[in-house]
Amino acid sequence: MKPSTYAFILSTLAGLSTLLGFIFIFFPIKKKDILLVTSLSFAAGVMLTVSFFDLIPTSITSLKQIFYMFPCILITMISFVTGIIVSMIIDKKMPAQQNHVKRVGLIAMLAIILHNIPEGIATYLTSSTNTKLGITLTIAIALHNIPEGISISIPIYYATKNKGRAFLYTLISGLSEPFGAIIAVLFLSQWITPAMTGILYAIIAGIMTHIALYELLPTSWKYQQINKTIVFFIIGIIIMLFSHILL
Numbered sequence: 001m002k003p004s005t006y007a008f009i010l011s012t013l014a015g016l017s018t019l020l021g022f023i024f025i026f027f028p029i030k031k032k033d034i035l036l037v038t039s040l041s042f043a044a045g046v047m048l049t050v051s052f053f054d055l056i057p058t059s060i061t062s063l064k065q066i067f068y069m070f071p072c073i074l075i076t077m078i079s080f081v082t083g084i085i086v087s088m089i090i091d092k093k094m095p096a097q098q099n100h101v102k103r104v105g106l107i108a109m110l111a112i113i114l115h116n117i118p119e120g121i122a123t124y125l126t127s128s129t130n131t132k133l134g135i136t137l138t139i140a141i142a143l144h145n146i147p148e149g150i151s152i153s154i155p156i157y158y159a160t161k162n163k164g165r166a167f168l169y170t171l172i173s174g175l176s177e178p179f180g181a182i183i184a185v186l187f188l189s190q191w192i193t194p195a196m197t198g199i200l201y202a203i204i205a206g207i208m209t210h211i212a213l214y215e216l217l218p219t220s221w222k223y224q225q226i227n228k229t230i231v232f233f234i235i236g237i238i239i240m241l242f243s244h245i246l247l
Contacts, residue, residue, distance in 0.1 A: 007127035015177025021149020043151030045236020062198035083206020105155030120180020
């Protein structure tokens, strides 16, 4: 098997792991509010952890290949703030939804698509040159894609009562990862630079941070299950930190 084919398969598997989060809609929980509160707060913890312990450090590491430390930090922070502003603009431009939970699911899907595309690029480029490292990266991405799938499928399902739609939206977000691999094959293999990578990851970190703090946590808080919101927010953080330690 050609390295490029193998790399594309790994990118696809990493992306489709998002669908594992869809399974949670079949859990026999009588009170949907509890599942919504726990999944939204859990997803917020995951997104913030990915932003601050994965995306931002990766951004700085990429920029360090070109700049000294202070410019690296400055560029990362500017890009991070830019991501927050972009997310705020997207939030205002999103069509109004009668069901706020559905809106949260759609915004989460958009954020995760933006996150998964560069992940697909990174997985493909890494796997095509270093198979062992590519497998490790695929496993790490798959682990944190599962709760990302939860953050899409649960709000969409409880807002629409439609499992097919929840599955479709989760699938679309997962397919954005192999789409990133395709972009890498067609356009970026020869042209992507560490500076581009660093800026992109910091922008995505800003977008995900804004969504976690402005959409996911406030929506979870509205159900007045404060203890569950805090507990599952912390659980999301712990699980992601644990996956980083293992991998």
